[in-house]
Amino acid sequence: MATSANDVEALISKGYKAGFITEVESDTAPPGLNEDVIRLISSKKNEPEWLLEWRLGAFRQWLKKEAPRWAHVRHQPIDYQAISYYSAPKSRKDGPKSLDEVDPKLLETYEKLGIPLREREILAGVAVDAVFDSVSVATTFREKLAEAGVIFCSFSEAVQNHPELVRKYLGSVVPVADNFYAALNSAVFSDGSFCYIPKGVRCPMELSTYFRINAAKTGQFERTLIVAEEGSYVSYLEGCTAPMRDENQLHAAVVELVAMKDARIKYSTVQNWYPGDEEGRGGIYNFVTKRGECRGENSQISWTQVETGSAITWKYPSCVLTGDNSTGEFYSVALTNNCQQADTGTKMIHIGRNTRSTIISKGISAGRGQNAYRGLVKVTKGADNARNYTQCDSLLIGPKCGAHTFPYIEVKNPTARVEHEATTSKVSEDQLFYCRSRGISREDALNMIVNGFCREVFKELPMEFAVEAQKLLGVSLEGAVG
C-alpha cells in the first residue's frame, strides 16, 4: 500500500488543525469518510492485509448505494461526512467523576430498574479507578469458557488470535454489499464480539453478565460473529435493559450467526438506547443488519428481541434456512412511545427441505409512536414441505399512535404451507378500570396488560432477562396513560 498509517495520521491531523472540530482528542479521526480513514482504522487495529482489502471493497460498494427509503420511518438525511469513524478506546478518565455528575433522569431510570450501584457507574461511564469487580468476573468467565473450548472475545482480538476463523466466516452470512448500512459497517466497523463454539460443545453458560458490563463500551459500528459448529449450543444475550449514555446518534451494527449441522443458537436482545426526548430530539438511530444461517441439517436459530429504545429502529433479524430440516424462529416485542419510530420484523428464507419457521411479533404503540412490522417469508423452489407460521399482533395505547403491518410472502414451492395471522387491539378503558376497581394502580394495570400481551415472547427470554424486560416495558411506558 502506498500510504502508510503515519502519512494518514499526518494528513488527518493537518485537516484537524485546519479546523474541523475543537477539542478532538489526538486519537480521534476527524469527521469524514474516505479510503484513507479506512486505512487508518485498519492500521490502528493492526489488521492483516486481507481485512483492509475487505473493508475497502465494502466501502467501494457503499459508495454506489443509497440509503433505503422504503422503511416506514422519517428522519432528516444523515450526513455521513460529519461522522468521525475512528476513536481510540476511551479511557475511563473522560467520563463523569461520580454519579453526582450524571443526568438525574438516567439515575432515576436505573433506580426504577433496580440496577446495582456499581453497574450504574459503569453504565453511566463514570471514571472508576479501582479495578472493577466486573473485570475479574469476566476473567473467571473466560477461563471457564476456555476449558470448554469456547472462544469468546472481542472482534479485534479474534482478528489477531484466530484470523483463519474470522476470515472463513466474516461476511459469509451478510455479504459486504448486502445493504447500505451493512456495507458501511463492513467498511468502518470498530469492534464487537466473536464467539466460536466447537463441535459437540454446549456452551457452559449463558453469555450474558459479561456482556451487560461490556455493552457500555460498544461502538457505533459494532460487528458480531457467532459460529456454532456441529452439534453445539449457545445462548447469547445482547444488550442491556439500562439506558446507556451514548453520544453517537447513528448505530449501524452487523450480526452474523452460523449454525452447522444439529447446532442451535439462541440470540436474545434487549435494546434500550436513548429514544430522544418527548419531541424525539437527540435519540439514537439504530439501523442494524442481523442474520443467521442455518447452514447444516437440523440446525436451529432463534432470535428473541425486546426493543424499547432508540428514536428510530430499522432492524430485521433474519434466518436463512439452508440446511434440510432446519428451523428459524423470531420472537419480537417492539415498543414505541412519544415520537419513536420502529420498522422491524424478520425474513425467513426457506431453501432446504422440511424447513420450518415461526414468527411471533408483538408491536406496542403509545404516545405518537409509529410501529411497523415488516416480514418476508420466502420459500424457494427446492424447499419441499417448508412450513411457516406468522403471528403478528399490535397493541395501541391512546389515539395518536399507529401500527402498520407489511407481510411479504413469496412461495415458489407448491408443497409449502404458510400461515399468517394478524390482530390489532387497544388497551381499553374498560380493562384499565376493571383492574383499578380491584385496587391496582392505573400504571400497574397498563403494565400488566402490556406484559400479558407480550407473554409469548417473554417466555422465550432467559429467566432473569425476562424479569428485566418486564420492568423495562413498565419504565418505557411511563406517562403513556393520562
Added chain:
Amino acid sequence: MTMLSIRNLHAAVEGKAILKGLSLEVMAGEVHAIMGPNGSGKSTLAHVLSGREGYEVTEGSIVFEGKDLLAMSPEERARDGVFLAFQYPVEIPGVNNVYMLKAALNAIRRHRGEPELDAVDFLRLIKEKAMLVQMDERFLSRAVNEGFSGGEKKRNEILQMAVLEPKLALLDETDSGLDIDALRVVANGVNQLRRSDRAIVMITHYQRLLEHIVPDFVHVLAGGRIVRSGGRDLAVTLEERGYDWLKEEAA
C-alpha cells in the same frame, strides 16, 4: 354505624342526566337490594360508586366511612374496601387470573400496612376461596375472563370478592346469565361472605336472586331516584305488579 351515605346524588353521562337526586344510607352488616327497570341507572350508580371515568357528578355527595368517596381514585376506593362485581366482567387476554388477583390483593394489603403474600401463600388462599364458588382450578390459571362463559365470569367476580374481602360489595346483576344451579352456587358463596362488618348492595332486575340472598332492605330505582324502599316483601310486590305503577308515581 353508617358505612355509606349517598345524599341527593345527581350524575350525568355524556351530558345526559341519569341520576337525579338519589339518596341511600347503608349500615355495616346490611344487605340492600336495588331494583329497577332496564336503563333506570342501576349500573350508573355502581360505576359512580366505584369511580369510573366518564360519569359526571353534578350534585350531591357520597360519604364512605367518613371519607369523601368522590374525591378518591378507583384504586383508592378499592383499597379502602369498595368492591364492584361487574355486570359485564372484562376480558384481559394474556393476563393470568391468579396473577392479577394477587397483584390486587397485595396492593390492598400494602395500603393496609400488611405484608404482601408470596406466591405460595396466595395460591393456598385462592384454592380455598375457589371452593366457595365451586370454581374449577383450571380457571384460575387462565387469562382473566378470557373465553369464560357468562356464568364463569360471574363466579370469577365473586371469587375476587372472596379474596379481596371488601367492606362494601356492590353486585351488579350478578344473577344474570346464570342457570339455576349456578345461581345457587353463586348465591351460596355470597351468603357465606355476609358479615356484621360488611355491607352488600345487590343490583338486580329480577327478584329471583333475592330468593337466594335475602336482603334486609329493597329499594326501587326509577327516574333517577329511589322511589320506594321497603323490606323483602316489596320485591314480591314488584314481581307481581311490575315497575310501571311506580314509574307513574315517580313521574
